[in-house]
Amino acid sequence: MSEPTPTSLTCGVDVGGTKILAGVVDEKGAILEQVRVTSPAADASAITSAIVDLVRELDERHDIEAVGVGAAGYVDSSRSTVMFAPNIAWRDVDLRSPIEQATGLPAVIENDANAAAWGEFVHGAAGEVDSALMVTVGTGVGGGIVLDGALQRGAFGVAAEIGHLRVVPGGLLCGCGNHGCLESYASGSALVRYAREAASAGQAPGLVERAGGSVEDITGPLVTEAARAGDAAGVAAFAELGHWLGEGIASLVAVLDPAMIVLGGGVSEAGDLLLDPVRAAFRAQLTGRGHRPEAELRLATLGNQAGLIGAADLARHR
Amino acid sequence: MSEPTPTSLTCGVDVGGTKILAGVVDEKGAILEQVRVTSPAADASAITSAIVDLVRELDERHDIEAVGVGAAGYVDSSRSTVMFAPNIAWRDVDLRSPIEQATGLPAVIENDANAAAWGEFVHGAAGEVDSALMVTVGTGVGGGIVLDGALQRGAFGVAAEIGHLRVVPGGLLCGCGNHGCLESYASGSALVRYAREAASAGQAPGLVERAGGSVEDITGPLVTEAARAGDAAGVAAFAELGHWLGEGIASLVAVLDPAMIVLGGGVSEAGDLLLDPVRAAFRAQLTGRGHRPEAELRLATLGNQAGLIGAADLARHR
Numbered sequence: 001m002s003e004p005t006p007t008s009l010t011c012g013v014d015v016g017g018t019k020i021l022a023g024v025v026d027e028k029g030a031i032l033e034q035v036r037v038t039s040p041a042a043d044a045s046a047i048t049s050a051i052v053d054l055v056r057e058l059d060e061r062h063d064i065e066a067v068g069v070g071a072a073g074y075v076d077s078s079r080s081t082v083m084f085a086p087n088i089a090w091r092d093v094d095l096r097s098p099i100e101q102a103t104g105l106p107a108v109i110e111n112d113a114n115a116a117a118w119g120e121f122v123h124g125a126a127g128e129v130d131s132a133l134m135v136t137v138g139t140g141v142g143g144g145i146v147l148d149g150a151l152q153r154g155a156f157g158v159a160a161e162i163g164h165l166r167v168v169p170g171g172l173l174c175g176c177g178n179h180g181c182l183e184s185y186a187s188g189s190a191l192v193r194y195a196r197e198a199a200s201a202g203q204a205p206g207l208v209e210r211a212g213g214s215v216e217d218i219t220g221p222l223v224t225e226a227a228r229a230g231d232a233a234g235v236a237a238f239a240e241l242g243h244w245l246g247e248g249i250a251s252l253v254a255v256l257d258p259a260m261i262v263l264g265g266g267v268s269e270a271g272d273l274l275l276d277p278v279r280a281a282f283r284a285q286l287t288g289r290g291h292r293p294e295a296e297l298r299l300a301t302l303g304n305q306a307g308l309i310g311a312a313d314l315a316r317h318r
Numbered sequence: 319m320s321e322p323t324p325t326s327l328t329c330g331v332d333v334g335g336t337k338i339l340a341g342v343v344d345e346k347g348a349i350l351e352q353v354r355v356t357s358p359a360a361d362a363s364a365i366t367s368a369i370v371d372l373v374r375e376l377d378e379r380h381d382i383e384a385v386g387v388g389a390a391g392y393v394d395s396s397r398s399t400v401m402f403a404p405n406i407a408w409r410d411v412d413l414r415s416p417i418e419q420a421t422g423l424p425a426v427i428e429n430d431a432n433a434a435a436w437g438e439f440v441h442g443a444a445g446e447v448d449s450a451l452m453v454t455v456g457t458g459v460g461g462g463i464v465l466d467g468a469l470q471r472g473a474f475g476v477a478a479e480i481g482h483l484r485v486v487p488g489g490l491l492c493g494c495g496n497h498g499c500l501e502s503y504a505s506g507s508a509l510v511r512y513a514r515e516a517a518s519a520g521q522a523p524g525l526v527e528r529a530g531g532s533v534e535d536i537t538g539p540l541v542t543e544a545a546r547a548g549d550a551a552g553v554a555a556f557a558e559l560g561h562w563l564g565e566g567i568a569s570l571v572a573v574l575d576p577a578m579i580v581l582g583g584g585v586s587e588a589g590d591l592l593l594d595p596v597r598a599a600f601r602a603q604l605t606g607r608g609h610r611p612e613a614e615l616r617l618a619t620l621g622n623q624a625g626l627i628g629a630a631d632l633a634r635h636r
Binding site for chain 2: 074083084129130131143145147148150152153154155156157158159160161162164165166167168169174176177178181247250251252254255256257258259285287288289291292293295
């Protein structure tokens with residue numbers, strides 16, 4: 001009788017502005033157990049404590065080797081310190097040392113979008129290729145880049161900030177302080193803006209009706225639901241977002257030439273409503289089209305667990 | 319008495335639309351001998367013959383190990399075939415096999431801008447860093463990307479087409495068929511256009527005088543010369559080009575996060591006239607500025623020999 005092969009388990013943690021998600025992940029990317037708490041985003045030391053508590057809780061029931069943390073902020077090149085975060089109170093905060101000391105486990109800190117890209121690359125939609133661009137469309141637009149099988153973190157750890165590609169000179173003011181960033185035209189926030197603008201102009205009666213008569217109550221999920229039901233204004237809002245996103249992706253593909261582009265994030269749950277206009281704009285705008293092989297555009301498969309799964313794998317191969 | 323260490327020599331060839339440049343390069347990047355011929359750009363087999371003749375000529379006088387060719391076109395991922403070239407009659411032309419057969423030497427084919435980037439990375443301006451973005455400003459805008467010490471060719475061999483980042487929605491028509499590409503706003507051709515537009519509007523008397531009274535005779539070198547002498551319209555043309563280039567570079571740095579950006583190509587010979595406005599726009603537009611280390615912006619040091627030197631090194635480490 002042979003012993004069963006021992007399973008190697010690591011813990012992945014995804015820290016965002018609203019929640020902290022932690023899970024025990026095996027080498028095949030399966031999540032054995034998952035826990036979550038509300039993110040104490042305004043208090044950096046409370047976040048560290050919350051991460052430590054979740055890891056300890058999971059470590060009691062599983063034999064965890066290492067911890068990977070995906071953090072919604074700029075992570076330095078040594079994968080220890082969060083230099084800055086737009087929505088969390090991190091300003092040059094060392095996450096790695098306190099987590100390692102409190103848990104006794106080796107830890108790796110990674111940007112959350114990078115961790116999600118890595119998750120889709122090793123266990124999700126981009127499993128068959130060597131290079132992929134992950135585009136995450138949620139409240140904002142984020143990304144991650146894998147080239148020749150390696151996660152590209154950049155010289156200072158802050159690569160793949162694709163939401164801040166400038167697509168309109170002197171365009172809309174972005175939260176980053178610049179004008180005309182892709183994020184302002186192709187995010188979930190932009191989707192809601194397009195829908196509300198149409199509603200205010202009297203061009204979206206179906207959306208207004210669904211929102212109980214109040215334009216301000218039009219939300220992303222409401223637009224998605226309406227578009228799925230065939231509402232013209234809902235479909236048009238996705239078309240506008242998708243157009244900008246496809247053009248941005250065409251620019252990114254000119255630079256990176258990946259084999260695959262993976263669309264993830266909450267907005268991508270709309271599926272073909274998003275994918276079709278993105279693909280059309282991407283194909284129309286890609287430089288050298290007809291003279292080059294074309295990257296495949298796909299939806300992500302790991303949902304909101306991509307970051308956790310990716311962080312766990314980065315911890316395993318730290 | 320000890321024998322002198324044998325020198326390892328490879329041949330680098332840079333094939334453009336106007337000339338073919340070939341040289342024998344040692345492992346330190348020094349060019350021992352260099353030859354050139356006019357490029358028979360309209361005849362693909364004549365180009366191959368010309369390359370072979372130059373390599374044979376140099377191989378008679380030097381002990382060449384391998385040949386690296388930088389080609390102004392899309393080179394496939396196996397580094398053999400030029401899939402397409404805008405200014406040369408290459409349409410799916412295998413360069414590698416005929417060169418290897420005719421010379422008896424192993425050969426590597428690489429995109430010319432990639433080869434130049436590699437040259438600056440191993441023997442030029444970016445020698446001290448692990449990751450760099452090379453931006454070549456000539457008639458067009460090209461580029462090359464080195465991350466973690468590796469030249470990034472992309473999944474299909476056509477990465478780093480940074481001139482075709484779209485910077486203006488519905489902007490000027492580019493030779494690639496798209497509208498609003500960076501190349502249309504930040505190339506040597508754009509420099510001349512800015513200067514001629516100013517001249518036509520009566521705002522560049524100094525340039526018109528230098529051009530013998532004819533707006534159509536205003537050229538890039540003339541604008542450079544005038545700007546160096548302090549001509550306001552000449553300086554303004556560089557400022558406009560530099561502004562667009564700096565903004566484009568800010569987008570690219572958001573995506574790639576390199577440690578260094580190297581500006582090369584004919585237009586970069588203007589030095590600070592170009593570098594100052596590029597740097598100002600880059601710093602003003604970089605997302606997350608103040609919260610991240612900042613990539614250094616430098617001029618290239620290898621001039622028009624960067625491609626030849628880079629191709630020779632790629633052949634050495636094939």
